[in-house]
Amino acid sequence: MKTALRVEGLTRRFGRRWALRGIDLEVEAGSVVALLGSNGTGKTTLLRVLSTLLRPTAGTVEVLGCALPDGGAPVRERAAFMTSEGHLYEELTGRENLRFTARMHGLTVERERVSAALAEVGLEDAADTTVRAYSTGMRKRLELARIGLRPVELVLLDEPFASLDDDGVAIVQRSIAGWKGRGATVIVASHRVAQASRCANRLVRLVRGVVGEDAPS
């Protein structure tokens, strides 16, 4: 079994508050893990550590064979992180947002590649509209298209189903299935148990910063 990520004794503190109190987790490459738990249980903090945005306070973190935080550079090249608040520029169109992402990843900005990524999430008609005019669902889809621009080995999704209608949820689930099909590991943090567990093959529930439950879906 190839391991995509291994976490041992991971803690993270913000001032006097402990967000993670000793997480132990090992995830097999190519699997889809639903990270469940109510608000404030440490899901987002865990994803931010795995994405290299946050340094752990203590513990060992190994992502795609790279020890964090020192080995963050290769992880950023091979992993993608969709935050719950999104990372889109309102004054830019959907296409321009993707072009910016492609340039920042050092990719050649081909119109076809950008158009294909937009078409995959059903945004081809809104490609040249500024993001300011996008609905919440359209923004989420554009976030998915950003990930679809390049091949990734690890996808971290923070609350991808929030504020989405049934069509939006289906698009997210289809994208997750697509990444899984291409051999990527997907971690979905959500408090929506039904929607997250439908596309996952393993459920991990966080309770007050530790793994409270770990079971196959």
Add this chain to the structure above:
Amino acid sequence: MTELVRRAGAILWKDLLTETRTRQGLSAMLSFAALILFLFTFAFGADAALLSRIAGGLLWVAIVFTGTLALGRSFQSEELAGGARLLRLYPGDVRAIYLGKLAGNVLLLAALELLLFPATAVLFQVELLPHAATLTLVAFLGTLGFSTIGTFFAALTVHLRARELLLPLLLFPALVPVVIGSVGATVETLAGDPFGRAGGWIRLLTAYDVILFVVCMWIFPVVLEE
């Protein structure tokens, strides 16, 4: 190195595109700069000799105060897009973010100065054209120094609640050599440089710019850490 420049170019392209669509930065800067220059003109009256003597200083007062507005906005678009720290998720050297933002601030200030210098010439009755080459060099060095340290402090304070207060508090003391050098060189140049002192001010500005750039580039990666 090429990747660093490419990524800095991407940041610059994105920021300029945003600015051309909103025009919020340049409009705010222009109205503020015009207000400052007009207020000074009225305050000092019609004494042509006095006006031409203080023109260099007042011009840089307008540039520094107006430029501070631009600096405050340079990382604001990132906060609206989820936070400047998310830019760390892109691979490669994070200094590309600093370089792109710095280039954007230099260009925005240069656009402002293209209007401010002629406006100063008219309002304060000074001759710019005979000294155009030296003044362009001084404007470039002053703008570069201001933007180098300003972009750094803008990134440092962007996550703070009291950033509007903290940015000028941190920035203005660090700017003293840039402002003194720019004002000194401008005043001497406008006066025809009778004592040959402009060169000394320009050397001071150049040295300070180099030091600022090296230090800011070195420390910047820590600034975006959470």
